[in-house]
Amino acid sequence: MNNNKKENIQLYSYVGSQEVFDSVDLKFTGYKISKSEDILNWIKKTAQELINDSVIATFIINENHELLINDRHSEHVQCAGGKNVISAGEISFLIEGKDKISISEISNQSTGYCPKPESWKFVNEVLSKLEIEYPNYFTVDFxxxxxxxxxxxxxxxxxxxxxxxxxxxxxxxxxxx
Ligand SMILES: [Zn+2]
CATH class of the missing domain: 2.20.28 (Rubrerythrin, domain 2)
Incomplete structure (x- = not known):
């Protein structure tokens, strides 16, 4: 019986409107980020427009503790493919020079999942593996x-x-x- 780790993890299910849930297109779920270069690839692939060298994205952390990002104008439930998450919010990337990337801002702003600020613990765990600079905590928490x-x-x-x-x-x- 080694369930201790699991018991501490709160899963958030989608709490937004049914209409939005029904519109989830599984072809456009989030892009998995396992290393910082993946973010640059996503920016290129999806032709993100940089404003003041920054780009804002929607993010979720899925049940497998993976970071998925999507266009900021898309719903979190789309990013998650309709599934449960362990955190969600908005994330800003700062791109300096050709390919130096860092996370400048991050929040738990997701009215689709309403994650607690305490979900930072799992965000931190995932971000620490990306070899990227990031804030010590949500820069804005809700x-x-x-x-x-x-x-x-x-x-x-x-x-x-x-x-x-x-x-x-x-x-x-x-x-x-
Ligand atoms: Zn009321």
Missing amino acids: DFRFCTNCQTINLIKEHIFECQVCGNDLDSEWNFD
């Missing part, structure tokens, strides 16, 4: 709560646990399970 009254997903700002749509009190703990 706390998500579900409003049980009006069924909307809220982003908690300034520790105010009140639904931005109906004013209902929100749970103090993460509540998407």
